[in-house]
Amino acid sequence: MHQQIRGRYAPSPTGRLHLGNARTALLSWLDIRLRRGVYIMRVEDVDSQRSRPEYEARMLDDLRWLGLDWDEGPDVGGNYGPYRQSACHERYRQALAKLDTFACTCTRKDLAQAPRSHTGEVIYPGYCRQAPCNPDRGSAIRWRVPPGQVGFCDRFAGTVIEDVARDTGDIILRRRDRDWAYQLAVVVDDGAMAITDVLRGADLLASTPRQLHLARALGLPEPSYAHVPLILGEDGRKLSKSHRAPDLSALREAGIPAPRVVARLAQSVGLVDTSVHELTAPQLVETCRQRWGDEGLKQLEQRIVSWDSWGG
Ligand SMILES: [Zn+2]
Numbered sequence: 477m478h479q480q481i482r483g484r485y486a487p488s489p490t491g492r493l494h495l496g497n498a499r500t501a502l503l504s505w506l507d508i509r510l511r512r513g514v515y516i517m518r519v520e521d522v523d524s525q526r527s528r529p530e531y532e533a534r535m536l537d538d539l540r541w542l543g544l545d546w547d548e549g550p551d552v553g554g555n556y557g558p559y560r561q562s563a564c565h566e567r568y569r570q571a572l573a574k575l576d577t578f579a580c581t582c583t584r585k586d587l588a589q590a591p592r593s594h595t596g597e598v599i600y601p602g603y604c605r606q607a608p609c610n611p612d613r614g615s616a617i618r619w620r621v622p623p624g625q626v627g628f629c630d631r632f633a634g635t636v637i638e639d640v641a642r643d644t645g646d647i648i649l650r651r652r653d654r655d656w657a658y659q660l661a662v663v664v665d666d667g668a669m670a671i672t673d674v675l676r677g678a679d680l681l682a683s684t685p686r687q688l689h690l691a692r693a694l695g696l697p698e699p700s701y702a703h704v705p706l707i708l709g710e711d712g713r714k715l716s717k718s719h720r721a722p723d724l725s726a727l728r729e730a731g732i733p734a735p736r737v738v739a740r741l742a743q744s745v746g747l748v749d750t751s752v753h754e755l756t757a758p759q760l761v762e763t764c765r766q767r768w769g770d771e772g773l774k775q776l777e778q779r780i781v782s783w784d785s786w787g788g
Pocket of ligand 1: 579580581582602603604605609
């Protein structure tokens with residue numbers, strides 16, 4: 477039988493959606509709508525200090541304004557809930573119990589001399605593997621990462637292979653402050669929600685091998701991955717605060733029509749040309765379907781677009 481395609485967007489409600497978030501959301505929605513799959517909205521509020529319900533409400537509202545819709549989510553329900561990570565403790569606890577873990581009392585300071593990966597992340601040197609270095613301190617929980625290479629083929633980034641034990645070391649699954657780590661939550665949730673296709677920003681490509689390693693250790697099915705380029709500013713660098721590009725809420729409040737935002741975002745990855753000034757999200761689906769049929773997004777071009785002028 478044909479497997480049901482299931483994809484998701486998983487924002488963290490810790491602020492407003494900038495244009496990069498909006499573009500990734502639009503592309504993940506577009507890919508699933510092209511393939512006639514089920515689209516899921518999952519709120520990644522696992523960080524209890526930074527997450528706020530008012531940010532969640534604004535994000536979902538702004539995404540709807542942009543023209544996105546979802547078949548399952550915290551505000552529409554579905555059979556694979558809960559759709560907020562803050563309600564999934566039991567799910568994470570059960571996953572943790574299946575893994576070989578140890579308590580780690582290392583602080584940031586303890587790890588200051590540890591080796592680092594090419595992305596600047598600490599490669600955990602295993603200080604607490606035999607016994608916690610400092611039993612009087614609160615501890616995080618780490619997974620004793622099994623050795624071996626982890627490989628996968630990304631739809632946009634190609635083949636990625638990593639030896640997670642060597643290049644990352646033992647991974648934190650539960651933080652010292654008792655919050656669940658993102659890496660555990662995302663893997664467990666994708667499994668629990670039967671996600672088949674993950675389309676997300678290229679900034680998460682580097683953490684994909686460890687997520688796959690974890691999924692395999694937990695016996696979860698592996699989704700297919702597609703990491704899309706990060707949005708660029710006019711100088712060709714990754715769009716950041718210094719570019720002063722408006723966030724999605726600001727555009728909406730300024731009275732910019734959503735189809736103009738969709739057209740600009742679609743232009744920036746080469747889905748439509750610069751003669752298109754307004755396009756609704758469903759029109760974008762139809763445009764791409766004429767090009768690629770039901771097979772989903774095939775290629776994206778990184779184009780330089782001006783984000784500071786929204787007239788005309
Ligand atoms: Zn440690």
